[in-house]
Amino acid sequence: MLKGFKDFLMRGNVIDLAVAVVVGSAFTALVTSFTTSILKPIIAATGGGNVTGLTIQLRDGNEASIIDFAAMINAVITFFITAAVVYFLFVLPMKKISERRKKGKEEGQAEPTDVELLLEIRDLLRREQGLPQVKGLAAEAKKASVSGDGQQK
Template sequence: MLKGFKDFLMRGNVIDLAVAVVIGAAFGAIVTAFTANIINPLVALFGGNNVNGLSVQLGKSDKTIMDFGALITACINFLIVAAVVYFVFVLPMNKIKERRKKGEEPGPSEPTDVELLKEIRDLLAAQQNHQTVVQSTDVRNPKV
């Protein structure tokens, strides 16, 4: 029972799903705090004296602000999360899978197409020879 549960957990899809949930929940707050307190001030620095940093206001309403700084921040958030997922979860799992494969013995190799065709040819020839022998030894229908 435990071996089956272990095999279930070690399947790629379950691990991928678990990684996504853990990363989304645990690292979301850390990455948001990092970008809000470190990255956003740096992005706003390049935006000049404007309070909104790298943004453009298209109309007189606050709803018409195109905030490029928020887009850059979201991209940086994504890159940080992707790097953490890769280096903390995916890379070690791939190493574990490689180590497991090294311990396995390779199974019998599959025959090639040419080998299969030769086997079929030989079987057909043997079958044809067998039918010829049966027909020539048949007393009711002797071959002339």
């Protein structure tokens, strides 16, 4: 049971995910600080008259009845900045690395065609029966499978 747990933890994906969560939370704190300290006061400055920083108080004297549009705009801006950074710094580079790895992999042997499999079976049966191997038809079968018509000529 512990071996399976150890294997799970030592997989690269789990460690990468843990690092991403830590970096993501630290970056979110940075973006939240930026939007709260810099963008929110700018947004609040656009409110006029009796509206304090794009807030509306629905019932006088009741602090719970305040609608704070600046906080909502701040949250939306924080979300988009965080999403953009995660996409451009993490997702896009990992996608490009994955594509490079796929290009670097060599293709395995191609699946044999039906004709090639039948020729192998015929040759094995002839060998088991002690009959001589048929020559010349294998090259002809390969030509047929390459040309795409699937029929021997």
